[in-house]
Amino acid sequence: xxxxxxxxxxxxxxxxxxxxxxxxxxxxxxxxxxxxxxxxxxxxxxxxxxxxxxxxxxxxxxxxxxxxxxxxxxxxxxxxxxxxxxxxxxxxxxxxxxxxxxxxxxxxxxxxxxxxxxxxxxxxxxxxxxxxxxxxxxxxxxxxxxxxxxxxxxxxxxxxxxxxxxxxxxxxxxxxxxxxxxxxxxxxxxxxxxxxxxxxxxxxxxxxxxxxxxxxxxxxxxxxxxxxxxxxxxxxxxxxxxxxxxxxxxxxxxxxxxxxxxxxxxxxxxxxxxxxxxxxxxxxxxxxxx
Amino acid sequence: xxxxxxxxxxxxxxxxxxxxxxxxxxxxxxxxxxxxxxxxxxxxxxxxxxxxxxxxxxxxxxxxxxxxxxxxxxxxxxxxxxxxxxxxxxxxxxxxxxxxxxxxxxxxxxxxxxxxxxxxxxxxxxxxxxxxxxxxxxxxxxxxxxxxxxxxxxxxxxxxxxxxxxxxxxxxxxxxxxxxxxxxxxxxxxxxxxxxxxxxxxxxxxxxxxxxxxxxxxxxxxxxxxxxxxxxxxxxxxxxxxxxxxxxxxxxxxxxxxxxxxxxxxxxxxxxxxxxxxxxxxxxxxxxxxxxxxxxxxxxxxxxxxxxxxxxxxxxxxxxxxxxxxxxxxxxxxxxxxxxxxxxxxxxxxxxxxxxxxxxxxxxxxxxxxxxxxxxxxxxxxxxxxxxxx
Amino acid sequence: xxxxxxxxxxxxxxxxxxxxxxxxxxxxxxxxxxxxxxxxxxxxxxxxxxxxxxxxxxxxxxxxxxxxxxxxxxxxxxxxxxxxxxxxxxxxxxxxxxxxxxxxxxxxxxxxxxxxxxxxxxxxxxxxxxxxxxxxxxxxxxxxxxxxxxxxxxxxxxxxxxxxxxxxxxxxxxxxxxxxxxxxxxxxxxxxxxxxxxxxxxxxxxxxxxxxxxxxxxxxxxxxxxxxxxxxxxxxxxxxxxxxxxxxxxxxxxxxxxxxxxxxxxxxxxxxxxxxxxxxxxxxxxxxxxxxxxxxxxxxxxxxxxxxxx
Numbered sequence: 001x002x003x004x005x006x007x008x009x010x011x012x013x014x015x016x017x018x019x020x021x022x023x024x025x026x027x028x029x030x031x032x033x034x035x036x037x038x039x040x041x042x043x044x045x046x047x048x049x050x051x052x053x054x055x056x057x058x059x060x061x062x063x064x065x066x067x068x069x070x071x072x073x074x075x076x077x078x079x080x081x082x083x084x085x086x087x088x089x090x091x092x093x094x095x096x097x098x099x100x101x102x103x104x105x106x107x108x109x110x111x112x113x114x115x116x117x118x119x120x121x122x123x124x125x126x127x128x129x130x131x132x133x134x135x136x137x138x139x140x141x142x143x144x145x146x147x148x149x150x151x152x153x154x155x156x157x158x159x160x161x162x163x164x165x166x167x168x169x170x171x172x173x174x175x176x177x178x179x180x181x182x183x184x185x186x187x188x189x190x191x192x193x194x195x196x197x198x199x200x201x202x203x204x205x206x207x208x209x210x211x212x213x214x215x216x217x218x219x220x221x222x223x224x225x226x227x228x229x230x231x232x233x234x235x236x237x238x239x240x241x242x243x244x245x246x247x248x249x250x251x252x253x254x255x256x257x258x259x260x261x262x263x264x265x266x267x268x269x270x271x272x273x274x275x276x277x278x279x280x281x282x283x284x285x286x287x288x289x290x
Numbered sequence: 291x292x293x294x295x296x297x298x299x300x301x302x303x304x305x306x307x308x309x310x311x312x313x314x315x316x317x318x319x320x321x322x323x324x325x326x327x328x329x330x331x332x333x334x335x336x337x338x339x340x341x342x343x344x345x346x347x348x349x350x351x352x353x354x355x356x357x358x359x360x361x362x363x364x365x366x367x368x369x370x371x372x373x374x375x376x377x378x379x380x381x382x383x384x385x386x387x388x389x390x391x392x393x394x395x396x397x398x399x400x401x402x403x404x405x406x407x408x409x410x411x412x413x414x415x416x417x418x419x420x421x422x423x424x425x426x427x428x429x430x431x432x433x434x435x436x437x438x439x440x441x442x443x444x445x446x447x448x449x450x451x452x453x454x455x456x457x458x459x460x461x462x463x464x465x466x467x468x469x470x471x472x473x474x475x476x477x478x479x480x481x482x483x484x485x486x487x488x489x490x491x492x493x494x495x496x497x498x499x500x501x502x503x504x505x506x507x508x509x510x511x512x513x514x515x516x517x518x519x520x521x522x523x524x525x526x527x528x529x530x531x532x533x534x535x536x537x538x539x540x541x542x543x544x545x546x547x548x549x550x551x552x553x554x555x556x557x558x559x560x561x562x563x564x565x566x567x568x569x570x571x572x573x574x575x576x577x578x579x580x581x582x583x584x585x586x587x588x589x590x591x592x593x594x595x596x597x598x599x600x601x602x603x604x605x606x607x608x609x610x611x612x613x614x615x616x617x618x619x620x621x622x623x624x625x626x627x628x629x630x631x632x633x634x635x636x637x638x639x640x641x642x643x644x645x646x647x648x649x650x651x652x653x654x655x656x657x658x659x660x661x662x663x664x665x666x667x668x669x670x671x672x673x674x675x676x677x678x679x680x
Numbered sequence: 681x682x683x684x685x686x687x688x689x690x691x692x693x694x695x696x697x698x699x700x701x702x703x704x705x706x707x708x709x710x711x712x713x714x715x716x717x718x719x720x721x722x723x724x725x726x727x728x729x730x731x732x733x734x735x736x737x738x739x740x741x742x743x744x745x746x747x748x749x750x751x752x753x754x755x756x757x758x759x760x761x762x763x764x765x766x767x768x769x770x771x772x773x774x775x776x777x778x779x780x781x782x783x784x785x786x787x788x789x790x791x792x793x794x795x796x797x798x799x800x801x802x803x804x805x806x807x808x809x810x811x812x813x814x815x816x817x818x819x820x821x822x823x824x825x826x827x828x829x830x831x832x833x834x835x836x837x838x839x840x841x842x843x844x845x846x847x848x849x850x851x852x853x854x855x856x857x858x859x860x861x862x863x864x865x866x867x868x869x870x871x872x873x874x875x876x877x878x879x880x881x882x883x884x885x886x887x888x889x890x891x892x893x894x895x896x897x898x899x900x901x902x903x904x905x906x907x908x909x910x911x912x913x914x915x916x917x918x919x920x921x922x923x924x925x926x927x928x929x930x931x932x933x934x935x936x937x938x939x940x941x942x943x944x945x946x947x948x949x950x951x952x953x954x955x956x957x958x959x960x961x962x963x964x965x966x967x968x969x970x971x972x973x974x975x976x977x978x979x980x981x982x983x984x985x986x987x988x989x990x
Contacts, residue, residue: 003503006532010499029786037919083968090975093726097926098971100919105964108328112957116332117594118520120553127556129531138531211496212520212553216330220494223793223915230790255500261463261490261805263500268794268801272779275791279782327956366956371815371911376707380951383704397909400817404906420814463804465813490805 002134007256008249009135013145015248017207020148021221022228022240023155024199027192029226030235031172034084034193035096039200039225040218041106042072046201047208047217048114051121061124065205072201073194080193085186103222110215123209144206151202155195156237168192172235200225227271231282243282247271318361319354319621321346321611322381323604324392324402329369330494331518334544335394337597338416339364341604342391344587345612355616362608367393371401378402382409388621389414389614391607396420396465406430412614412627416607417600419542420465427652432630432644434606434637434657436566438466438473441541444661445474445564449481451676452537452562456484456510460501460525462517463490470516470541486510491521498525502532512537519546519596523554530557540564547664547671549596558666562674566639568662569598570671576640576660584638606637630655693840697833706832712944713839714900717846719924719936721893726922727930728854729886730866732789735776735796736921739891741912743769743898745803745810748819748908758822758829762899769895770888772799777884784869800913815909819902835904842900843937846893851933853889862886927970929977938978 021043028036046068053064083098125143129136159165170178171188179185203221204213211217228247232239247267254266274282323342326335342362349360363385365377374393381387382405389412393399396418406413407428415423415433419441424433436444457478461467471488479485486508489501502525505513513529513536515522522545526538538561545565550558568574569588572581584605588598610633615621618629634643644655665674700706718740725733743765750761772795780791803810810816821830822838829835853859861882864872873879902908920943928939946966950959974981 003507006503007500010497010503014497014499083972086972087975093732093922093926093930094971094975097923098968100923101964101967101971103964105961105968108961108964111328111332112961116328116334116336117549117597118333118523118553120523127527127530129533131533136531136533138527141531211524214330214520215332216494217496219915220496226793227790230786234786252497252500256503259805260501260504262801263495264492265798265801268797271794272791272798275783275787276779279787328960364956365951366959368960370914370916371907371909372905375905375907376711376948377951379704379707380948383702383707384952397813397815397907397911400815401905401907401909403817422814422817426817463813465815468807468812468814 003256005133006135007252009137011249011252012245013137013141013248014252015245016145016148017203017244018224018228018248019152019241019244020203020206021200021225022232022244023152023237024196024203025225026229026232026235026237026240027159027168027199028196029229030233031168032084032189032192033092034099035092036099036196037096037222038079038099038103038106039196040220040222041103041110042076042197042200042218043204043207043221044110044213044215044218045075045106046072046204047121047213048110048119048204049201050205050208051119051213054121055119061122065202068205069198069202072204073198076197077190077194079197080190081186084193085189088189107215107218114215116215118212118214120212121208138210140209144210147206148203151199152237152241155199158195159237164191227267231271231274233280233282239282246282318359319615320361320363320385320387321608322378322385322387322390322392323362323364323608324367324374324377324381324390324394324398325364325604326369326394326398327364327366331369331394333520333597334417334518334600335366335369337593337600338394338604338607340588340591340593340597341584341601341606342608343604344584344591344601345605345608348587349608349612355612355621356619358621360608360612363387367398369395369398371397374398374402375405378405378413382411387411388623388626389611391416391604391611394418396423396469399423403428403431409623410627411623412630414607414610414630416603418466420469424647424654424656425649426654427649428654429652430627430654432610432655432657433647434610434639434642434659435603436659436661437656438469438541440658441470441543441564441661442473442477445539445541445663446477446481448663448674448676449478449483452512452539454478454481454483454512454537456486456508457512457514458486458505458508458510459488459514459516460498460505461488461490461515462493462521464493466542467516471514474514474541491517491525495521496524497528499528499532502529502534506532506534510536512539515540515545516542518544519549523550523558526550526554526557526561538562543567544600546596546599547666548599549594551666551669551671552596555669559669560666562663562665565599565662565664566659567599567602568664569595569602570664571673575638577636577638580636581638602638606639606642609635609637610642697836703832706836708944708948710832710836710839710904712941713836713843714897714904715920715924715944716843716937716940717839717897717900718894718921719928719940720843720846720850721890721897722921723925723930723936724850724853724886724890724893726925727932727935728859728862728866729883731784731883732922733776733792733887733890734789734918734922735792735794736890736894737913737915737917738792738796738799739769739772739894740898740901740917741799741803741910742772743895744902744908744912745816745898746895747899748816748902749809751820751903752816752818758820758903762822762896765899766892766895769898770892772895773888773891774884776891777887780887796913796915796918800910803910803913810910813910815907815911817907819906819908821906822903839900839904842896846896847933847937849889849893854933858882858885923967927967927974927977929979929981932977932979932983935977935979942978 049071050064050068053059053067125139228244232243255263367374399418412430421437459471543566545563575581613633613635614629618625640660646653647656746768747761747765750756924939929935
């Protein structure tokens with residue numbers, strides 16, 4: 001029983017990180033319809049910026065987190081206005097291809113700049129794990145989980161309650177009408193991409209101290225993020241959150257009780273099964289995406 | 291035609307032109323190097339490259355080989371077997387190298403091997419551990435790194451002193467990890483230890499909590515860990531979080547204990563590591579002076595200390611090839627191959643001399659490298675407690 | 681493309697080994713041909729039905745492993761093994777097609793990704809069958825009667841034949857009623873359905889042919905490189921195919937071939953032109969530039985520049 005509880009707790013923490021990756025991408029992929037293969041690279045960028053701020057500039061841990069988010073958002077904004085805006089009327093495959101190019105370029109630039117050796121981000125939390133009865137969790141992971149939950153909640157509130165959020169939803173539901181109503185379409189697109197990229201960078205800065213930082217860390221992150229987004233329904237923030245948690249727990253239980261070699265396969269099989277029975281994802285309403 | 295298309299056409303033409311330029315063949319002696327310089331194991335590949343460059347510079351400082359400068363032609367195999375084969379083809383056909391060192395990972399080496407036979411060019415294998423590499427009857431392969439079986443034999447003498455009774459395995463899900471589990475499992479069973487579970491982790495996995503939870507439940511006393519240093523760091527940290535208390539032995543030589551101390555901290559305390567080079571005690575190596583000189587030169591170039599446990603492979607590989615070219619008297623591939631059977635030199639790891647391995651009549655060369663065990667104690671790398679207690 | 685142009689291209693392709701300077705160049709040509717087959721297969725789905733398969737490496741890998749295992753373990757000769765590879769890959773395509781009956785767009789993509797992920801993990805973990813990460817070395821070279829097709833030149837012609845065959849199959853398919861139905865599916869599915877086009881049936885058909893063709897590419901790859909390992913399922917292979925199709929011009933017949941040649945030659949040219957630190961970075965930047973200047977791909981841009989006969 002203790003083993004099961006530990007697996008569940010592990011799965012929750014893992015799922016929380018997947019959820020954080022998913023919500024950024026669900027905005028970009030779900031709302032803007034951009035197949036952003038470089039999403040994982042913003043995640044990596046967040047981790048490296050946090051490392052640079054902490055280890056090189058000696059800033060405080062929480063400030064470094066903020067710097068990472070700002071850097072991710074800024075680069076995302078730049079990407080959108082230089083690369084995606086001119087291609088806005090092209091097909092989805094064209095924007096996908098340009099983001100593949102950005103992915104390759106960013107990862108190899110990082111390799112060139114930082115070298116392939118993994119870096120570790122120092123954090124101020126004690127290393128001794130917190131023990132709750134039969135299960136244990138490291139303080140830094142608990143912090144990451146709590147902050148991720150906070151960021152997710154803040155994002156949801158922004159989308160639902162603020163003027164910016166309303167403008168975003170309007171733009172992606174019906175661009176022309178939104179434009180007629182005075183919404184600055186260009187600014188909204190850039191803001192959305194920056195928002196999503198900033199969230200990815202936050203995930204990187206949060207997970208960097210738990211894992212390690214190296215140039216190819218974003219590849220797996222991208223793949224999981226796409227799975228979570230589609231599973232939860234495109235553009236659906238609560239869906240992405242729940243999808244992320246479910247995927248994390250499923251993987252953890254699969255690895256624990258079936259086989260660690262086939263760990264990722266459990267996630268894939270579950271995805272296939274879900275889509276077989278709920279073709280629009282777990283939580284989306286009726287439509288399919290054309 | 292549109293302006294933009296002209297730009298594109300120009301790019302294509304430049305690309306084709308570059309391809310059409312014939313390779314040079316002048317005075318310097320060229321040695322090919324194929325390593326993973328990008329992708330997930332870029333760090334290791336680059337360390338090997340750095341070691342190779344030191345060997346090249348030392349050779350050239352002494353006048354090169356037979357008065358000719360040594361040139362390293364370095365190719366990136368991008369951690370992809372297909373690229374390893376393409377790189378080998380390019381080095382052999384375009385650049386006409388007489389010998390190659392590579393290709394780090396076993397599947398990359400295996401992919402390049404048919405090219406060696408096709409064109410008749412020898413390759414010195416500096417890192418790959420799969421037994422099959424020297425057992426396939428490829429007469430152009432000469433390996434200086436130990437296959438997992440040899441590594442396990444190297445540890446055999448210490449098994450009783452370590453006090454291993456019940457063992458579990460956690461390895462990266464590649465040929466290296468799996469081969470290690472088989473080799474060490476067989477060796478330990480022969481010594482009377484009981485083998486518990488064997489768990490795997492994907493090469494890019496960062497969360498091993500599920501596997502560790504399972505391992506914790508077996509009640510074993512030792513955990514054998516085979517993977518690269520980044521994953522070892524994560525496993526140790528997560529094991530600490532799960533309060534897993536047992537002996538840890540890492541195999542494969544890629545554990546870079548210095549990096550582990552830096553990044554895993556207290557979580558790495560007490561762990562044992564099988565390494566093939568001890569940069570912390572260079573004088574204890576078979577050729578103490580050479581080892582110390584290598585460590586000093588590495589530091590002088592500003593390379594990270596933690597890379598030494600892999601970088602020496604690049605040095606020894608190039609030194610081996612250079613010695614063979616010197617003995618052969620010319621940089622012709624077939625002559626170099628003949629010479630490789632006759633070389634006997636001192637590398638940073640120890641003596642290098644090839645013995646026959648594989649099917650009769652089509653043997654590959656396998657050297658018997660030295661194998662060492664170190665331990666992390668009090669936050670520093672030391673000789674293992676069972677040895678120091680003499 | 682004019683008749684005369686096509687004729688010269690054919691002659692050029694047929695005599696390529698004669699005027700290429702070195703075996704290394706023939707090697708590049710062979711790889712370009714294999715990827716040409718793969719790109720054409722992906723184009724059937726992406727270009728003509730509008731559905732993106734991001735798991736296409738799975739069909740490629742299934743073809744490669746089938747062919748390798750049959751010739752290595754069961755001593756089959758190359759040609760029946762090739763046929764089996766095509767058939768098995770096609771069957772996998774049928775499985776995916778039926779699985780994804782109701783799925784479109786992103787959901788179809790995710791199913792293909794997941795399928796590829798599962799197949800990849802099976803190839804790594806089912807050691808008894810696939811030898812796991814150690815891979816299958818020593819895959820035999822094909823033989824045609826008494827001749828061994830081991831030499832590069834001979835293999836080049838084998839690949840060229842496969843490219844020609846694939847091109848012809850694509851062309852016939854696209855220009856037939858099936859092809860028109862696929863385009864209808866891509867352009868406006870509800871409308872197509874409303875006029876009685878059995879959209880799902882055609883989508884499944886396209887998936888099967890596409891997968892079978894990728895299996896052909898896989899078998900050719902296995903017998904050329906003579907080594908198959910789980911890396912054939914790597915996502916980068918799928919990404920490369922996508923790059924070739926979209927940059928070459930999806931939805932055109934020549935586009936994937938142009939893309940395959942360009943993106944096989946480019947990394948090799950970068951190997952010669954740039955030192956290893958800059959190669960991949962340059963590749964990424966060049967890709968971004970290419971998409972920027974030719975967003976619809978190369979072939980459509982050229983076609984627009986030279987209007988007239990299609």
